[in-house]
Amino acid sequence: MPDTVTSTDIKEVVKEKYGQAALRVKNGGSTCCGATPASDSCCDPITTNLYDPAQAAQIPEEALLASLGCGNPTALAQLNPGEVVLDLGSGGGIDVLLSARRVGPTGKAYGLDMTDEMLTLANENKRKAGVANVEFLRGEIENIPLPDNSVDVIISNCVINLSADKDRVLREAFRVLKPGGRFAVSDVVTRGEIAPEIRQSILLWVGCIAGALEENEYRAKLAAAGFEQIEVERTRIYRVDDAREFLAAQGLDVDALARAADEKFMSAFVRAAKPAGAETRSCCGPARCR
Numbered sequence: 001m002p003d004t005v006t007s008t009d010i011k012e013v014v015k016e017k018y019g020q021a022a023l024r025v026k027n028g029g030s031t032c033c034g035a036t037p038a039s040d041s042c043c044d045p046i047t048t049n050l051y052d053p054a055q056a057a058q059i060p061e062e063a064l065l066a067s068l069g070c071g072n073p074t075a076l077a078q079l080n081p082g083e084v085v086l087d088l089g090s091g092g093g094i095d096v097l098l099s100a101r102r103v104g105p106t107g108k109a110y111g112l113d114m115t116d117e118m119l120t121l122a123n124e125n126k127r128k129a130g131v132a133n134v135e136f137l138r139g140e141i142e143n144i145p146l147p148d149n150s151v152d153v154i155i156s157n158c159v160i161n162l163s164a165d166k167d168r169v170l171r172e173a174f175r176v177l178k179p180g181g182r183f184a185v186s187d188v189v190t191r192g193e194i195a196p197e198i199r200q201s202i203l204l205w206v207g208c209i210a211g212a213l214e215e216n217e218y219r220a221k222l223a224a225a226g227f228e229q230i231e232v233e234r235t236r237i238y239r240v241d242d243a244r245e246f247l248a249a250q251g252l253d254v255d256a257l258a259r260a261a262d263e264k265f266m267s268a269f270v271r272a273a274k275p276a277g278a279e280t281r282s283c284c285g286p287a288r289c290r
Helices: 007-026 061-065 094-103 116-129 166-176 215-225 240-249 254-261
Strands: 084-088 108-113 134-138 151-157 177-190 228-237 265-273
Touching: 084 094, 084 166, 094 108, 094 116, 094 134, 094 151, 108 116, 116 134, 151 166, 166 177, 166 215, 177 215, 177 228, 215 228, 215 265, 240 254
Parallel strands: 084 108, 084 151, 108 134, 151 177
Antiparallel strands: 177 265, 228 265
16 A cells, blocks of 8 residues: 555545445435446446345335445344344445344444444434334444444444554454454455555545455454454455456556456455453543553
8 A cells, every 4th residue: 555545545535435425325316236226337346236135125225225335244144133233334224224123122233434424324214214223323443432342243344445454443343342242244355466556546445446455364464353263255256347347437547457356356254253251351441542
């Protein structure tokens, strides 16, 4: 990652782009994601066709249209009645609302997002869905505003890649999980080296590609944060033609880059667990010392 691209740059671009996506949905448009893309011009192979019709029927249409994920963590994660679930980067709330139904009225589903427009949309979707066991929090995934040892399951849908400090995100996830808690996220991972031109395009952070970790590096960072039982399950592998259309939409030299991306990046479901005896003890409670 070049020194000229700072974490502040990345954060501001992400907030702007996701805020624009939320406003498009509120104005009757779409982010070109979900079970049925809104138009034939939708060109992102990462975010399309992730939720089946049965899931789509459980949530407001606006939650589906606002989805910018790369997988469906609620379909792959084990969620039990009565559990507390936290979605990192919850966007329009699709995965929070689906999780809330699975954990039931004795459970709780939190969504954490830093984009005001997405939080407004998510709360509207919560009202339309009529679910009471949901709470959307404003904040950053590098500083989760929840106490230590308070969450059973952490999910996320192609958001950890958007952070410039993934080590801190994973440490925070470990902190808020209860002993024995589960980490179950969808994310984009890479295999081997990725062309520097892709890494250097800040706009691709919004598309989950430029910030993607190499799959073995992801495992190593989880282990360094304290996690065990780490698994990376590939769910979609992207080919040249997939990358060609996406890269062209970003104004990049497709012929120069597309072949370098062939089968180099993929959606994956990443699982890990906090050891059963690993209770976190922070010195300052939720507003921790650093």
